Amino acid sequence: MSTTTTTSTHQTVIGEWRDNPASDATDVPFQALARGDKNGVLKLRGIPTFRDPYAKRQWIREHMAAAFRFFGKQGYGEGVSGHISVRDPILPEHFWMNPFAMHFSLIKASDLVLVDAHGWVTDGGNQAMINEAGFMIHSEVHRARPDAIAVAHAHSIYGKTWSGFGKPIEMLTQDACNLYGKVGVYEEHGGIALAEEEGRAIAKALGKHNTAAILQNHGSITIGKTVDEAAFLFYSLEQACQSQLLAEAAAANGVDKKVISNEVAQFTADSVQTPNNFYLEFQPEFDLIVAESGGNVLQ
Structure with missing residues (x-):
């Protein structure tokens, strides 16, 4: 299972939780990211079921x-701004x-607080x-994108600074390819989102297939199949x-x-842009947060 802490937490529910080996033919790119044994017994662990x-x-x-604690460590908080939402697995219209x-x-x-539609x-x-x-933004994104199990938004310093240009990012590094072809831009700013219209405009900037959007003069927003992926x-x-x-x-200086x-x-994106991979990418941070908190974050 993912971590010692997580294992002990969920072993109390016998047979109800297991790691997903993510070994079916549809997730070949994910398995290609790591090397196990010759017999194919060792496989990457994907999103648990x-x-x-x-x-x-x-x-x-x-x-x-844990995602919130990670955001806190990264300095993404600013007063009361910033939110993460996750669709509830029991009440799908709640998050x-x-x-x-x-x-x-x-x-x-x-x-964490459970709210209705x-x-x-x-x-x-x-x-x-x-x-x-936060509700006005997240509810509209969840409504427009049923595949968005999790939505993350914050006013992080570099994201909101770059948003002032109202432009997408360039593929300057291999890591930027995590988002290749998946970043929309909301090229207006309607002020603080206290009406549904602003939330709908942000959801429109995400479109049907993007996993992220740059909100001009505002910040960034991402979505995922898991909160780990969105974070x-x-x-x-x-x-x-x-x-x-x-x-x-640097470019301004020649x-x-x-x-x-x-x-x-595109080649790089095809290799990494899977929900299992982006879930796994967050697990080192999850493990660290749990260890640093002494398990307090799970309570």
Whole structure:
């Protein structure tokens, strides 16, 4: 299983949780990322599967809390801004969000709030208020993209700085190819999102196939099949924005940029752009957060 901590957490629900070896023919690119034994017994572990939706709900809350702690470590918080939401596996029209005005670095699984399709706090989670603007953005993205199990948005420094140009990122590094062909741009700014129209405009910028969008004069947003994927893609986009800003500064002083060709970028994207890979990319951070918190984040 993914980590010692996670294993001990879910062994209490016997037979209800298992790692997904992600070894079927549809995920060949994922398995090609690592080398095991000659007999093919050792395989990369993908997104776990569950027979019990309540076990899955708890697993989601634990990984969601760890994602917030990771955002806190990266300095993505700014006052009450920033939110992650995840669709609930038991009540598909409900989703989990962070409580209003709680620092990312303090969030535990039990702090997360369950809200209905209209944004009202419901039973089943922490009885705390949520960010109104966060609901307006996330609810519209979840509505427009049923495949978006998780949505992450924050006002991180490099993402919001690069957003001031209203332009997509270039493929300047191999890591930027995590997002090749998957980044939209919302080229307007309607102010703080306190109305559904702004949320719909942001959802439109994501389109039907993008996994990320740059919101002009605002920040960044990413989606994923898991909260792990959404969190890792947000981090990857933030890193790409930082690289872009540094490269633009160098280019302004006469240093030529070398952008990865579309052919090579597509080849790289085909190798890494899978939900199992982006889930796995976040697991080192998940393990570290759990270890550093002494398991507190899972409570």
